[in-house]
Amino acid sequence: xxxxxxxxxxxxxxxxxxxxxxxxxxxxxxxxxxxxxxxxxxxxxxxxxxxxxxxxxxxxxxxxxxxxxxxxxxxxxxxxxxxxxxxxxxxxxxxxxxxxxxxxxxxx
Amino acid sequence: xxxxxxxxxxxxxxxxxxxxxxxxxxxxxxxxxxxxxxxxxxxxxxxxxxxxxxxxxxxxxxxxxxxxxxxxxxxxxxxxxxxxxxxxxxxxxxxxxxxxxxxxxxxxxxxxxxxxxxxxxxxxxxxxxxxxxxxx
Numbered sequence: 001x002x003x004x005x006x007x008x009x010x011x012x013x014x015x016x017x018x019x020x021x022x023x024x025x026x027x028x029x030x031x032x033x034x035x036x037x038x039x040x041x042x043x044x045x046x047x048x049x050x051x052x053x054x055x056x057x058x059x060x061x062x063x064x065x066x067x068x069x070x071x072x073x074x075x076x077x078x079x080x081x082x083x084x085x086x087x088x089x090x091x092x093x094x095x096x097x098x099x100x101x102x103x104x105x106x107x108x
Numbered sequence: 109x110x111x112x113x114x115x116x117x118x119x120x121x122x123x124x125x126x127x128x129x130x131x132x133x134x135x136x137x138x139x140x141x142x143x144x145x146x147x148x149x150x151x152x153x154x155x156x157x158x159x160x161x162x163x164x165x166x167x168x169x170x171x172x173x174x175x176x177x178x179x180x181x182x183x184x185x186x187x188x189x190x191x192x193x194x195x196x197x198x199x200x201x202x203x204x205x206x207x208x209x210x211x212x213x214x215x216x217x218x219x220x221x222x223x224x225x226x227x228x229x230x231x232x233x234x235x236x237x238x239x240x241x242x243x244x
């Protein structure tokens with residue numbers, strides 16, 4: 001798994017790529033929660049995710065809940081087919097704010 | 109007649125999950141499943157293995173055996189551990205409307221597999237999960 005962060009407009013973009021499984025998801029969780037604890041609005045870019053398991057999804061849910069408690073924005077962008085399949089299995093595809101591009105969040 | 113397509117023994121550690129997913133893809137491909145079905149099976153077996161690592165062994169060390177058996181009308185993806193026997197009535201998913209981290213693995217397994225069976229070993233040791241795909 002690769003995990004990187006960058007700023008775009010008011011958002012910190014956390015990009016996850018490769019295979020986000022139980023071995024790597026603690027790192028993804030740490031990055032997402034650290035940005036929210038620093039009071040940043042967060043978008044998680046999933047366009048390069050080839051596989052994500054329930055532990056990776058749990059990291060996203062935790063981010064979603066922390067953002068809500070801190071009144072910060074949190075969304076998913078460029079969700080890959082592999083990630084979408086698992087979000088749908090978890091019935092979370094209607095819970096998260098999901099858009100195709102970062103620009104759509106910024107223009108919103 | 110049943111045929112074992114693959115049998116592997118490995119350490120119960122998260123770094124093994126990628127290798128396990130590759131074995132699942134290889135054996136499910138041999139069994140003739142479609143690419144879409146293979147990826148569903150990968151999700152189910154990966155989640156079952158995560159549960160063994162996190163809950164059955166619970167940070168202790170141990171081995172897992174992965175087997176794929178082609179039987180008449182079905183393919184069985186099976187994981188066996190040597191941890192304390194788990195009461196299968198305690199293995200359940202959370203309610204999906206209760207949005208919180210975790211508790212989704214069992215739901216995923218049951219969603220992607222046609223049938224799931226839990227077996228306990230003798231003398232309170234060991235567990236086997238049989239995840240079955242029915243061939244139509």
